[in-house]
Amino acid sequence: MSTSVMVIGAGPAGLQAASTLSHLGFDVTLVEQQDYLGGAVARHQYQVLMPDFSSGPELLSRLIERVDNDSHITVYTGTQVEEVSESHDIFTIKLSGANQKTLQSQAVVLATGFDHFNPARDGKYGYGLFPDVITGAELEEMFAKGPIRRPSNGEIPQSVAFIYCVGSRDRQVGNTYCSRVCCAVSAKQAIELREQLPKARISMFYMDVRTYGLWEDTLYWRSQEEAGVVYVKGRIAEVTEQHGRPVLKGEDTLVRGPFEWPFDLVVLAAGMEPSGGTREMADKFQVSLESHGFIKQAGAIHNASLTDHPGVFVAGAASGPKAIEDSISEGDVASLAVFEYLKAKVTL
Amino acid sequence: MSTSVMVIGAGPAGLQAASTLSHLGFDVTLVEQQDYLGGAVARHQYQVLMPDFSSGPELLSRLIERVDNDSHITVYTGTQVEEVSESHDIFTIKLSGANQKTLQSQAVVLATGFDHFNPARDGKYGYGLFPDVITGAELEEMFAKGPIRRPSNGEIPQSVAFIYCVGSRDRQVGNTYCSRVCCAVSAKQAIELREQLPKARISMFYMDVRTYGLWEDTLYWRSQEEAGVVYVKGRIAEVTEQHGRPVLKGEDTLVRGPFEWPFDLVVLAAGMEPSGGTREMADKFQVSLESHGFIKQAGAIHNASLTDHPGVFVAGAASGPKAIEDSISEGDVASLAVFEYLKAKVTL
Numbered sequence: 135m136s137t138s139v140m141v142i143g144a145g146p147a148g149l150q151a152a153s154t155l156s157h158l159g160f161d162v163t164l165v166e167q168q169d170y171l172g173g174a175v176a177r178h179q180y181q182v183l184m185p186d187f188s189s190g191p192e193l194l195s196r197l198i199e200r201v202d203n204d205s206h207i208t209v210y211t212g213t214q215v216e217e218v219s220e221s222h223d224i225f226t227i228k229l230s231g232a233n234q235k236t237l238q239s240q241a242v243v244l245a246t247g248f249d250h251f252n253p254a255r256d257g258k259y260g261y262g263l264f265p266d267v268i269t270g271a272e273l274e275e276m277f278a279k280g281p282i283r284r285p286s287n288g289e290i291p292q293s294v295a296f297i298y299c300v301g302s303r304d305r306q307v308g309n310t311y312c313s314r315v316c317c318a319v320s321a322k323q324a325i326e327l328r329e330q331l332p333k334a335r336i337s338m339f340y341m342d343v344r345t346y347g348l349w350e351d352t353l354y355w356r357s358q359e360e361a362g363v364v365y366v367k368g369r370i371a372e373v374t375e376q377h378g379r380p381v382l383k384g385e386d387t388l389v390r391g392p393f394e395w396p397f398d399l400v401v402l403a404a405g406m407e408p409s410g411g412t413r414e415m416a417d418k419f420q421v422s423l424e425s426h427g428f429i430k431q432a433g434a435i436h437n438a439s440l441t442d443h444p445g446v447f448v449a450g451a452a453s454g455p456k457a458i459e460d461s462i463s464e465g466d467v468a469s470l471a472v473f474e475y476l477k478a479k480v481t482l
Numbered sequence: 483m484s485t486s487v488m489v490i491g492a493g494p495a496g497l498q499a500a501s502t503l504s505h506l507g508f509d510v511t512l513v514e515q516q517d518y519l520g521g522a523v524a525r526h527q528y529q530v531l532m533p534d535f536s537s538g539p540e541l542l543s544r545l546i547e548r549v550d551n552d553s554h555i556t557v558y559t560g561t562q563v564e565e566v567s568e569s570h571d572i573f574t575i576k577l578s579g580a581n582q583k584t585l586q587s588q589a590v591v592l593a594t595g596f597d598h599f600n601p602a603r604d605g606k607y608g609y610g611l612f613p614d615v616i617t618g619a620e621l622e623e624m625f626a627k628g629p630i631r632r633p634s635n636g637e638i639p640q641s642v643a644f645i646y647c648v649g650s651r652d653r654q655v656g657n658t659y660c661s662r663v664c665c666a667v668s669a670k671q672a673i674e675l676r677e678q679l680p681k682a683r684i685s686m687f688y689m690d691v692r693t694y695g696l697w698e699d700t701l702y703w704r705s706q707e708e709a710g711v712v713y714v715k716g717r718i719a720e721v722t723e724q725h726g727r728p729v730l731k732g733e734d735t736l737v738r739g740p741f742e743w744p745f746d747l748v749v750l751a752a753g754m755e756p757s758g759g760t761r762e763m764a765d766k767f768q769v770s771l772e773s774h775g776f777i778k779q780a781g782a783i784h785n786a787s788l789t790d791h792p793g794v795f796v797a798g799a800a801s802g803p804k805a806i807e808d809s810i811s812e813g814d815v816a817s818l819a820v821f822e823y824l825k826a827k828v829t830l
Binding site for chain 2: 154157185186193310311312342344347348351367388389418425429436438454458459460462463464466467470474
């Protein structure tokens with residue numbers, strides 16, 4: 135009998151893990167609660183990916199085709215993990231829904247991803263109240279569906295503001311961590327916006343610009359030099375509305391002055407939070423969470439995929455905010471950790 | 483005959499790759515030009531690692547022991563790659579030094595790491611001129627060797643300044659990229675310093691604080707709240723010396739004022755540059771470099787280890803500034819890419 139591994143969550147990390155595990159010789163069950171594969175990339179229809187402006191649909195096709203064409207991977211969509219029990223290092227897992235099966239797995243990879251922070255939880259942004267205040271994910275959906283227009287009146291926006299760190303680095307909403315990719319994603323979006331809006335004023339309101347590593351030139355500098363985007367160091371105290379336009383009130387911490395600045399469109403760079411699925415699976419598979427509710431990495435620097443429960447591994451944003459490229463790398467890292475774990479059990 | 487893979491460079495990425503490749507069934511040759519294993523972690527005797535304050539020597543022991551105890555890995559230290567030729571997808575590689583051998587490999591992993599920017603190249607920091615101006619790597623060596631003292635007079639420093647982005651994000655020195663880990667490493671060092679120097683003033687001079695992701699609490703906030711470190715947004719125009727102490731001249735961009743501020747000890751957070759070995763190996767194995775001289779990642783978002791030369795893979799800081807944990811992950815990613823590459827060649 136071949137060895138069976140379950141991967142839970144079919145975003146980039148889970149898709150990569152499923153495929154790599156199969157190549158390493160395992161029979162893989164991939165379980166996804168949504169009725170589609172691709173995770174957040176599919177959910178928000180990301181067309182153009184950070185950092186390299188490559189195609190979101192192409193990335194997904196490639197990841198999904200490899201899984202679909204692999205006879206050693208069984209995919210269950212629209213399916214949840216209902217019950218888990220464990221005996222002699224074998225997990226017995228009962229699935230919900232149309233696929234009400236009970237399966238056995240020798241190891242599990244949790245790739246349960248993230249949810250975006252919902253800015254309606256913080257009244258100061260006017261999200262849900264003012265139609266021209268949208269999230270970065272909603273901007274991605276606008277890019278996918280057609281030209282960029284103001285939701286309130288269908289007009290072309292002449293001015294766009296990005297507010298950074300919405301729901302991140304913010305004690306008041308309870309998320310003290312940084313979401314790691316929003317600075318760079320916003321810069322990417324501003325560069326894309328410039329193509330559609332050659333004359334619009336585009337302003338970024340930030341605490342720190344965290345386009346780290348090689349993203350510095352390709353995103354931060356490019357957004358300024360090629361796309362004419364302006365960065366303003368400042369905290370937004372409140373978004374209000376005047377004459378049908380959102381108004382940003384805050385303080386420019388560099389020129390030390392308060393401002394009240396109307397924009398046609400305001401994009402909230404909403405951060406990442408542990409998904410409901412992440413918390414649920416952590417509970418069902420008895421792995422610890424770190425202080426923010428992400429799955430705690432037990433091996434820390436030694437191996438990114440180790441949890442504190444032998445046989446249960448983690449990949450992607452389930453263990454913290456992460457770029458797509460890092461999530462895909464972690465799909466590989468988790469697969470190898472499963473390989474080492476099961477090999478050690480056989481040879482010992 | 484089993485398949486042979488050469489790993490060049492024995493820092494964390496190369497050590498991890500060698501071990502993982504062996505576990506995947508390959509015969510591995512690990513070539514290191516220094517006469518020790520461990521790369522920058524060994525070179526600078528890192529005792530306490532960012533981000534998790536784990537032990538550097540323990541990490542190295544674990545990585546090195548796995549390689550030493552593996553009969554499928556042959557290690558050549560003090561050895562360089564002298565000549566490379568390629569025919570029918572087989573690399574013929576002539577090694578230098580005491581091990582003047584010629585070996586054949588079906589695939590190669592370049593894990594040639596980074597060099598620290600040498601601040602003597604930028605006169606404004608006074609490095610090499612004023613003894614109390616040191617680099618972050620030299621501070622790590624001080625941590626390893628004994629108590630922290632001023633190099634000029636052996637006294638306990640009462641005030642310490644960290645200057646961020648030395649040789650990074652700096653067009654004048656030609657390095658426009660961000661080195662990705664120095665903000666967090668400096669915060670870690672400040673926290674360690676506080677243990678030894680309970681009363682010293684510790685100030686960080688930064689452009690943006692890039693303690694991204696979950697490093698935000700454990701390094702940035704902790705350095706402020708537990709260690710009483712003060713962050714000053716400001717650019718340093720020049721380091722001079724007065725009365726035997728380094729003096730920082732610059733402008734605080736938040737309070738909009740120039741300052742001239744003496745410190746007992748100044749730590750330069752010097753960034754990462756492509757190592758000499760990286761450039762040399764890229765040339766010998768005919769892989770392209772990106773604009774800064776790091777090895778160009780050809781697969782970008784799909785796979786972190788692909789170069790534009792089939793059969794040649796990259797891991798760790800050879801392709802750009804990177805934390806140790808990411809370098810170790812990439813050792814795994816590169817190993818799997820080798821595995822997929824050689825498997826495809828066998829089955830096709």
